[in-house]
Amino acid sequence: MxxxxxxxxxxxxxxxxxxxxxxxxxxxxxxxxxxxxxxxxxxxxxxxxxxxxxxxxxxxxxxxxxxxxxxxxxxxxxxxxxxxxxxxxxxxxxxxxxxxxxxxxxxxxxxxxxxxxxxxxxxxxxxxxxxxxxSRDVAAGGQGAPLVSLVDALWLAGRDAAVVNLGGIANATLLRPGADPVAFDTGPANALIDAAVAEATGGERRYDEDGRLAAGGTVDDALLAMLLAEPYYALPAPKTTGKELFHADYLADRLSGRVRPRLEDLVATLTALTARTVADAVRGRELVVVSGGGTRNPALMGMLRAQLPGASVATSDDLGLPSAAKxxxxxxVLGALTVHGLPGTLPSCTGARRASVLxxxxxxxxxxxxxxxxxxxxxxxxxxx
CATH class of the missing domain: 3.30.420.40 (ATPase, nucleotide binding domain)
Structure with a gap:
């Protein structure tokens, strides 16, 4: 097919x-x-x-x-x-x-x-x-995300691994032999970084190209600690989020009343936020496989690897699945399952009452x-x- x-x-x-x-x-x-x-x-x-x-x-x-x-x-x-x-x-x-x-x-x-x-x-x-x-997973009581978790579980079946996608929002699928997979959105990947860059440049730049801004900045530890206090991060899985929460106004509200960092320091701090929240979600897995636009940000990937010294951090390209296309x-794959009348969800990942044909x-x-x-x-x- x-x-x-x-x-x-x-x-x-x-x-x-x-x-x-x-x-x-x-x-x-x-x-x-x-x-x-x-x-x-x-x-x-x-x-x-x-x-x-x-x-x-x-x-x-x-x-x-x-x-x-x-x-x-x-x-x-x-x-x-x-x-x-x-x-x-x-x-x-x-x-x-x-x-x-x-x-x-x-x-x-x-x-x-x-x-x-x-x-x-x-x-x-x-x-x-x-x-x-x-929609069908949502109707069955699920989060409707991350739907790619079934594909991750089929792809790395039997591995002690985490599969992470770094898009606007980051999601992770956690796999362990003999256990049901777990999946959830960890929080922002590029969403807040992009919002900061776009706001500071009047929309002329939409993202931190090659992680250069983050690489030229210093993490503001106090700001990072305040951002890490976001209640979403402490919620149990399954859970999902999006730009309904993590958007430009969210960032502006968190910066209100503070001395605004220079752009490089703000982007470095937001990049550290992504690395920390993703690492906290996947810590303890032997293998962490990353895909999505965030893999093209060396500063983000470097911070993530530094947060996970005991894990092998690879991109999906390294395992044969093109990162940008994953x-x-x-x-x-999910659509192929649908036309065959086969379920495309894992209830342990989305929290649905049952697996659904999507x-x-x-x-x-x-x-x-x-x-x-x-x-x-x-x-x-x-x-x-």
Whole structure:
């Protein structure tokens, strides 16, 4: 089965499309990556998207228009990926969409909203599309995140390991032989760093490129201690968070009444916050595998390794799964499980009452081939095609 996975993460800067071939060999699900493209949002669309995010207010008219416009943007990227990565044909497209709101109240998730109307993707590609992957887990009492935990558990089955994604928000899947996996959002990865850089530069820069600002700064220990007092970090798993909590206004509120550090020191402190909260979440595992945009920040990776002296810290690239494409490929796997009627969640990771078949299916012009008769026991990743 040839699949395209589509997503845009909590940094909402681009639409990622990762393609793969997927097939079964015994109890193994075998994945061969076919490459990835990342297409930045048009500046006007990204500006509208940001303007609609909490804590700002928006209108139903704008939500409707964003749903259609993001859907068309995803469809264009899917068509490009089909041409460039899939020899012009894909059996299945799996779209995570763009998360706009994750409704967390008193530790429970009451709803989740991803925009990017999948009908545009189905119409543009002719492929079967799986979308809206989080809602079913939420309806079953789960957090709706981190959904990639099932893929992590299949990929590193039998290992004493933690799998971490450093996007806007950081999430971790904790694995130990003989124990049920556990997964949760650890807190901000790049979200607060990006907010600080964008605010200080008037939006001219959106992130700390190559970690240069953090590398040129000094951690403010008092500010770090105050940020670490955030109640979210002490909550038990399963738990999830997002930019509903960790956004620019959150940072401004924490800095209010303090002598504002110079930008380099603030970014160094926020980078240390990410490293510390991630390390606290995964401490004690022999292997820590990191993916996502944060892997391209040497300052962050250096701080994380310093916090975990007893662990082997690797990127998912080191284990054969392209870091930048990992989440899109994980959603491709979840979509394949969906079209086979197989669950895509682990209740121990999301807190749901039971495992659920995820998402909604929009039929294409052809039916995806059937490759699975039962849930796989492992995910095996081969070198890229």
């Amino acid at each position: 040839r699949i395209i996975g589509l997503m845009s993460g909590t940094s909402h800067d681009a639409i990622d499309a990762a393609a793969c071939d997927l097939w079964a060999e015994g109890d193994d699900l075998v994945l061969r990556p076919r490459g990835m493209i990342s297409v930045p949002y048009a500046p006007s669309l990204r500006a509208r998207l940001i303007a609609a995010l909490p804590p700002r207010e928006t209108t139903m008219q704008e939500v409707c228009r964003l749903d259609a416009d993001i859907g068309r943007a995803f469809a264009e990227v899917a068509v490009q990926a089909r041409s460039e990565l899939c020899d012009g044909a894909a059996d299945l497209v799996v779209s995570h969409g763009q998360t706009m709101f994750h409704d967390v109240r008193d530790g429970a998730v009451h709803g989740t909203l991803q925009l990017g109307q999948p009908a545009w993707i189905a119409e543009a590609t002719g492929s079967t599309v799986v979308a809206d992957l989080r 989440e899109a490929l994980a959603f491709a 998402g909604a299916i929009l039929p294409g012009q052809t039916t995806p081939p059937r490759i699975l008769e039962a849930a796989p026991a492992r995910l095996r990743v081969l070198p890229s095609a």
